[in-house]
Amino acid sequence: MSTADTSQDAVIIGGGFYGAAIAIYLARQRGLRRILLVERAPALLTRASYNNQARVHNGYHYPRSFTTAYRSRVNLPRFLRDWPDAVxxxxxxxxxxxxxxxxxxxxxxxxxxxxxxxxxxxxxxxxxxxxxxxxxxxxxxxxxxxxDATKLASWAERELKECGVQIRFETRVTAISNGSNGTLLATLQPDRGAEELITSRYVFNCTYSGLNQFKGDFAGTRTxxxxxxxxxxxxxxxxxxxxxxxxxxxxxxxxxxxxxxxxxxxxxxxxxxxxxxxxxxxxxxxxxxxxxxxxxxxxxxxxxxxxxxxxxxxxxxxxxxxxxxxxxxxxxENDDGRPILFEKHPELPGCYSVLGGKIDNIYDVLEKLDAEQFVAPGTR
Ligand SMILES: Cc1cc2nc3c(=O)[nH]c(=O)nc-3n(C[C@H](O)[C@H](O)[C@H](O)COP(=O)(O)OP(=O)(O)OC[C@H]3O[C@@H](n4cnc5c(N)ncnc54)[C@H](O)[C@@H]3O)c2cc1C
Incomplete structure (x- = not known):
């Protein structure tokens, strides 16, 4: 195993819509500078963010879950405002x-x-x-x-580049562990090449169906x-x-x-x-x-x-x-509600797991992140 000398403010695992949007948020709104996004596939937004029904929900779908219906109503106009060309x-x-x-x-x-x-x-x-x-x-x-998921992918590519977020494609994160001095260690396994260890203050697990597939000190989601x-x-x-x-x-x-x-x-x-x-x-x-x-x-x-x-x-x-x-x-399972999963892991301080049941839940996730304190670079 090689230990890369790269030390990051944040490692984002997963280059779907959520991972990309969170990386961009951390760079633009929270001032984190060294952000690394790790994606298992060779491109952004190729998994659930592409293979879905493409519906921008407006509540109709959820007569059995008033909260989800109501949040969809609140989020739809924001989504139209933020991604007009993709809708x-x-x-x-x-x-x-x-x-x-x-x-x-x-x-x-x-x-x-x-x-x-x-x-x-x-x-x-x-x-x-x-x-x-x-x-x-x-x-x-x-x-x-x-x-249109391809338009969201073009947006993500453009914005990540502008924000200076580094991307590693065809690379899996296999473990998340505690490092020294309050840092976290992410183990990266590229499709070709040797394992690497990356040190980071924060790790965001945005892997959707892969949320629980980590070794190390990661104990899994409580939900x-x-x-x-x-x-x-x-x-x-x-x-x-x-x-x-x-x-x-x-x-x-x-x-x-x-x-x-x-x-x-x-x-x-x-x-x-x-x-x-x-x-x-x-x-x-x-x-x-x-x-x-x-x-x-x-x-x-x-x-x-x-x-x-x-x-x-x-x-x-x-x-x-x-x-x-x-x-x-x-x-x-029974009410068809699509809330978010947003979990901090007590065993891994600085590690977050995030899942949005629909694309417009991104606003619910960003609201949660707004309430978090992130240590700005240079103050450590
Ligand atoms: C059949 C279906 C229909 C749907 N219909 C709708 C709909 O109509 N409207 C709607 O709003 N939502 C819909 N959804 C939900 C929507 O697709 C998801 O809410 C959204 O795509 C989740 O985005 P994400 O970024 O979390 O996941 P993804 O796009 O799956 O991104 C996760 C990424 O993590 C990567 N990854 C996983 N494990 C690792 C690892 N260990 N290391 C590195 N990378 C890793 C994956 O390769 C993937 O690219 C649907 C979903 C499905 C499956």
Whole structure:
């Protein structure tokens, strides 16, 4: 093992949206100068920050979790302000309510939207006509958008460079330990080459599904996590569905969302998108599990069911699937809430683990970081 002479103010583990945004925040808002971001993949935002449904939430999705719905309402305008070029707004968004097996009725959904102050109106008859009336109780026109992960990645690249954040790609952090004089030690394992030890005052663990895969003094997160291998099918939709995003609520149903990074739509289905799940624990590396997974698509089953509600989807062409590990806080398995995980590790002072259940939760994380005292460089 070589001990690099580099001593950092902060090491950020994970170059997804969260790791990048936190590195930029620490440099721009908190004056930390020597920041090293370590990413296992060869590029930024290639994992969950890319392989997702691209929905910029506005609350509609969460009739069973008022807090998550409310936070989405607060965060959406900020996200539009901060990343205007990365947000696709030029499509029509519909929420439809199923007649059977739905956990919410059309009336309850309307009332809930009014309670959280989210815009809702009946869909025009031409749009209503897309749905099978025997299965769909009502269809609403709402205000919800989609983000383009490739544009967020370009933003991250540009900003990290401007802030002087160093990046190490194709390198894994394998252990976090206590060093001397209140410092932390991160063990880096490059894909090619020998292990290195980096000394840092702070370590931010922004690895999403990899949060618990560290050796050394890292004792794991106190919050229990559930991991799911998920599939979203990428489709070329027929003209009748172009320019639309559709979600059928609330329960064992589906969504069809624009996926701006590829100019396609994703289809996800509550029954078929999750392929397998397990309780997170150290030693079961979710990335490795995903790499070994057979990835047999379930698109036929998704479309068979979706086609019952929305016959036009039968003319959609399957292109590809996005497989990813989705990480959910165990306590939200049943209410679908998507709060953040923000933990300090008493056994490793200066080490933080962070997970945002959705992209706009970044504001909730930054609010938590605002409340932290960071020792500015040169005062140690
Ligand atoms: C199927 C699915 C659908 C979703 N739909 C939406 C949606 O519509 N809207 C929404 O807002 N959110 C959605 N989400 C959630 C959203 O994707 C996440 O909240 C967000 O991407 C998390 O960003 P992140 O930076 O924490 O994770 P990631 O983007 O996964 O970044 C973590 C990074 O850490 C790296 N890494 C891991 N371990 C190590 C290590 N030991 N050393 C170095 N690097 C490491 C990984 O390679 C990865 O690049 C969805 C997620 C999934 C999986």
């Amino acid at each position: 696709k707004q030029d499509f029509t968004k519909l929420y439809a309510i199923a007649r059977r097996n739905s956990k919410v009725t059309a009336k309850q959904f309307e009332r809930f939207c009014r309670e959280i102050g989210a815009r809702i109106q009946p869909a025009y008859p031409t749009l209503q006509a897309l749905f099978e009336p025997r299965l769909i109780e009502d269809v609403f026109l709402v205000e919800e958008y989609a983000f 229990g996590l559930k991991q799911e291998i998920t599939e979203m099918a990428l489709m070329q939709v027929p003209p009748a569905l172009q320019g639309l995003g559709i979600t059928v609520m609330d329960g064992p149903f589906f969504s069809i969302m624009p996926f701006p990074a590829r100019g396609l739509h994703t289809v996800s289905h509550v029954r078929y998108t999750p392929h397998m799940h397990w309780n997170d624990e150290q030693g079961i590396d979710p990335s490795e599990k995903l790499r070994q997974y057979h990835r047999e698509t379930r698109v036929d089953r998704m479309l068979r069911d979706v086609g019952r509600y929305l016959p036009a989807v039968r003319d959609a062409k399957y292109v590809d699937s996005l497989f990813e590990v989705k990480t959910v806080l165990m306590k939200n």
